[in-house]
Amino acid sequence: MAAMNFGFGINRPRVIDLDRNNLRKSDEILREMPELQTCIGCGACTALCTAGNLTSFNFRRVHTLVRRGEYEGAYEEMNKCMLCGKCRLACPRGINTRGVVMLIKRKLGDF
Amino acid sequence: MARRVIIVGGGVAGIQTALTLSQRGIPTLLLERESELGGKLTGWHKLFPSFTPAHEVLDELRQRLNGSGVEVRTQCEVCHVERSGVTLASGERLAADAVVVTTGFTLFDARVKEEYGYGIYDNVYTTADIERMLNEGRVAMRDGSAPRRIAFLHCVGSRDEKVCQHHCSKVCCITGVKQAMELKEMFPEADVFNFYMDIRMFGPGYEEMYRDAQQRLNIHFVRGRISEASPTLDGRVQIKAEDTLTGRPLKMSVDMLILIIGMRSNASNAVFAADAGLQCQPSGFLAPRDLFLHNTESNVGGIFYAGAVTAPKNIGESLSEAVVAADRVTEYLKRA
Numbered sequence: 001m002a003a004m005n006f007g008f009g010i011n012r013p014r015v016i017d018l019d020r021n022n023l024r025k026s027d028e029i030l031r032e033m034p035e036l037q038t039c040i041g042c043g044a045c046t047a048l049c050t051a052g053n054l055t056s057f058n059f060r061r062v063h064t065l066v067r068r069g070e071y072e073g074a075y076e077e078m079n080k081c082m083l084c085g086k087c088r089l090a091c092p093r094g095i096n097t098r099g100v101v102m103l104i105k106r107k108l109g110d111f
Numbered sequence: 112m113a114r115r116v117i118i119v120g121g122g123v124a125g126i127q128t129a130l131t132l133s134q135r136g137i138p139t140l141l142l143e144r145e146s147e148l149g150g151k152l153t154g155w156h157k158l159f160p161s162f163t164p165a166h167e168v169l170d171e172l173r174q175r176l177n178g179s180g181v182e183v184r185t186q187c188e189v190c191h192v193e194r195s196g197v198t199l200a201s202g203e204r205l206a207a208d209a210v211v212v213t214t215g216f217t218l219f220d221a222r223v224k225e226e227y228g229y230g231i232y233d234n235v236y237t238t239a240d241i242e243r244m245l246n247e248g249r250v251a252m253r254d255g256s257a258p259r260r261i262a263f264l265h266c267v268g269s270r271d272e273k274v275c276q277h278h279c280s281k282v283c284c285i286t287g288v289k290q291a292m293e294l295k296e297m298f299p300e301a302d303v304f305n306f307y308m309d310i311r312m313f314g315p316g317y318e319e320m321y322r323d324a325q326q327r328l329n330i331h332f333v334r335g336r337i338s339e340a341s342p343t344l345d346g347r348v349q350i351k352a353e354d355t356l357t358g359r360p361l362k363m364s365v366d367m368l369i370l371i372i373g374m375r376s377n378a379s380n381a382v383f384a385a386d387a388g389l390q391c392q393p394s395g396f397l398a399p400r401d402l403f404l405h406n407t408e409s410n411v412g413g414i415f416y417a418g419a420v421t422a423p424k425n426i427g428e429s430l431s432e433a434v435v436a437a438d439r440v441t442e443y444l445k446r447a
Binding site: 014037067 | 362
């Protein structure tokens with residue numbers, strides 16, 4: 001007899017577990033572009049992001065997740081960026097944000 | 112009779128006030144509760160943002176004091192303060208024409224924030240412990256091994272209504288960054304994380320230092336307050352926080368959890384206030400007459416303040432304020 005399906009499922013934990021996450025790619029990214037570590041999370045990049053104004057793309061959130069070793073879906077998210085470069089003009093820390101997009105895509109392309 | 116000024120508290124503010132008054136030929140008596148002068152600075156290793164050894168500052172102040180003619184009495188706890196003098200714990204009464212209160216602050220007792228396990232679990236430390244360990248030349252985990260993962264938690268005992276500490280202690284942000292850098296340089300292989308609510312880099316060179324910590328030393332800053340810490344089976348500490356910039360809960364285990372403790376007002380402030388009719392701020396720090404032109408004067412003529420007795424301050428600010436206080440005392444004595 002087929003098992004009854006009651007429609008319940010098990011949610012995957014949402015917690016970022018830094019004991020389990022593999023930070024190797026994250027470390028590589030930060031070694032190549034240490035300035036990314038100076039992000040103060042102000043959100044200027046995301047506020048004026050062309051893609052972010054039309055889609056759910058949030059550059060600040062995605063690169064922060066990547067730095068924590070949460071790579072899943074990051075490559076696809078970064079593909080939403082149109083590389084217009086407005087974020088780089090706004091960043092108060094002078095981070096080459098467009099370079100960050102390209103770097104993350106390069107590092108996580110096979111993910 | 113020569114006019115005499117009594118200074119209550121022999122930390123940097125007290126020493127500097129005494130030095131300035133004695134340079135002006137005013138007989139000065141400096142009272143210190145502990146057996147040596149220097150206050151909180153005696154237990155500190157290096158000072159932000161220049162990494163100047165704390166003893167360099169203290170040695171010079173003590174040296175100047177030696178040739179100054181200031182009368183110093185240590186192991187002398189002052190119980191009561193009035194405009195006409197002070198009363199010691201021994202019951203002895205000392206008369207003065209003006210009193211400068213430079214009693215500083217009290218370090219927040221991290222045990223009050225029980226959820227972080229200070230004094231309960233191994234490998235939970237405070238910033239004061241780290242300074243002591245740096246002075247002793249050896250920072251290590253309880254079992255003596257070198258830490259590979261270190262977390263700092265900002266604002267322990269600051270901006271926290273739950274422990275009746277509404278105020279910002281101001282200097283702990285930069286202290287946390289300084290110690291994170293010192294530990295990263297001591298243990299280059301270790302990962303260092305700073306968990307913060309806000310990072311307030313108010314002083315010259317502080318922001319540059321913060322950036323250097325991020326960019327050159329790869330110290331990770333996570334915006335989120337650690338909610339709890341618990342011991343792991345292998346004697347490490349597991350911490351939980353929200354990574355607010357990603358909107359996700361975060362957990363990790365660390366070898367050392369360092370609580371960046373804030374400044375509390377002294378319990379003696381309320382006693383002094385009751386004795387002499389002085390005003391306290393809601394934070395418990397003594398209230399200067401105003402924050403601008405009379406910031407080293409109390410609301411009572413003849414009683415003055417310098418340093419962290421009125422608010423959290425760094426060493427440089429306390430030293431400058433001490434000179435201003437001495438200036439105001441001199442003016443007062445001329446008028447009186």
